Amino acid sequence: MVDIYGIKNCDTMKKAFHWLDENNIEYTFHDYKKEGVNETQAKQWLEELGWENIINKRGTTWRKLDDKTKDTMNNELALQTIQDQPSIIKRPLLIKNNEIILGFKPSDYQAIFQ
Template identity: 25%
Template sequence: MLKLYGLANCDSCRRARRTLEGRGLAVEMIDLRRLAERGELDDALLTRLAAERDWQELLNRRSSAWRQLDQASRDGIDRDRALTLMREQPTLIRRPLLDSGNAILIGAEVAHYGD
């Protein structure tokens, strides 16, 4: 089963889910915000994602959460700080994010899975 990480109220995530399910693929939607609220958005998951993809690809620099960070936090960001911020503020993770078991796809790449 494919794991689609995103936010319940994210239009791109809902579109990606519909597209994948429309291709007959089984998709488990995982809300990053709810995962964080339950304390399940842990370092192990983020480290695994960052091992598959560069942490800079995972970091959503277009989000309002990113713009609300102070300039010093944004300027001095490194991998460890980015992963900590993503754990604390899941809206900093680019979405949709698809874990196929073989690869991690981010954003527009998700729509092409299974083509």
């Protein structure tokens, strides 16, 4: 089974859902907007990949943060920010066999699911 995390209306999420559906991959979707982010899981993601990879610095959520928060960002502050504003997490975040895959590229998904 595969878990995919994100926001339902995100265009990149829609592409990932479409790819998974077209390739008959079963998955469980976790919607940040409805379910929030589990603190234990978020800590694990941050420890494994670091805040620099988990947080989407290109998105509007990051740009709306005050400069002090951006300048002092670390895993601890990122954990709080993620829980307060889960849309700051790069999407999709896919977990397959305990491996975390960030973002969506058809070629990457093809390699992962072969």
